[in-house]
Amino acid sequence: MLNPDSVGRTFEGVGSVSVTQAEIDAFAAVIGEVDTSVAPPTFSIRISLEQSQSILSDPAIGLDWTRVVHGDQKFEIFAPIKAGDTFTCSSTIESYRVAAGNEIVTVRSDLKAGSTIALSSWSTLVVRA
């Protein structure tokens, strides 16, 4: 079970993440996108979901990642991601509830270039009972 004290907390990512052209190209190739001058709109999940996993499955937070399914996802894109961009990523546990034994947690991830938010995304994760 998630530690209730973690709800509302923001966790800063360790270090920064630089986006390479090869990463964008590989992601674009899967969906048949040939214009890789900017990343496809869902590309940032590559950065944010890994960070959410590392935060939420920390023993102090206590989410069982092996039982997680993705409930919903949304993106608010302020500036499209390009190769060479460097971001810091912070994750905030925005909400948590238990329904029929399933834990439902919503995490917001903000990708920032300096102090400017380039993209915010919300992942609702369901830990199946």
Next chain:
Amino acid sequence: MVNLGGARMIKIGTAIPERIFTINRGTLKAYADASGDHNPIHQNEEFALSVGLPNVIAHGMLTMALVGKYVTDWAGGSAKVKHFGARFTKPVIVPADTDVDLTVTATVAAVDENSITLELTATSAGIKVLGMAKAVVFT
């Protein structure tokens, strides 16, 4: 109403033509590598069955990436997307050695001076796989 050029007059209720994407186990492997999501429910049939799934299932985010491709092709490129959201209601089931469909349609739900809101539908094998799927794109 917005004129996107040519004969593309867009207003509320305008239907965007359907498009069918193909997903198979190769697609799932490629997406796992590209996204970093190597959860075995998307790769390993034995594991998927052991956790109560009917078969290997596609990553929800692969479904969303393909629907995103439908949106960006219509809107004029990846840089056009301002908002994109969806709920994963049912899995896309991907048996071995099989091509499954992801069938996408959209309707214009709102138009303003600089953006268009699309309500999206996505089905696989006739089953609705996304709920409340919506994109807002710049004109």
